[in-house]
Amino acid sequence: MFNRVGLEIDAKVRLHGLRHTAAVRMSNDPALTLSDIQRILGHLHLSTTQEYLQQHDDDIIERVAQHLRARSEPRPAPEAPALTYDSSDLDELVGDASW
Template sequence: MPLTDVQWVLAHAHLSTTQLYLPASRDEVIEHVRAHHLWQDREREPRPPAPAPGYKPESLKNLFGGCVVTM
């Protein structure tokens, strides 16, 4: 939601007066930064390639464990 909409809904005359709703505690900032980095790390992990057609998923699981992507 745009901040200007918040300004209108809360009946603030100036956009700058809505800033009192924005400050985050130090713990919140640290938590959000950590969550962001965890999310980025997961996005960077390469996914294993899908197996070629014709292979049985059960056989691949026996050979490679649960790390095989099936279609």
């Protein structure tokens, strides 16, 4: 059917091309996981589905910039450990400690 329609409109429309386009669009949808797409396409191996993933340079650059910004931000100092205890906590652990 696609071949006949393609001839009538003088276009090179092929079922595989439509499938490929759908797979690429699904891979760009954050609501779909790679395993969702694998199942929809009927791929046995996830590596076959991974071929449809496209990395966009702008996205990669933004993720690297976020990573570098996060590394340059000062990290909060760790809290000092408590050097005292509450006697009610000790009672909770070992019972009445008046022995």
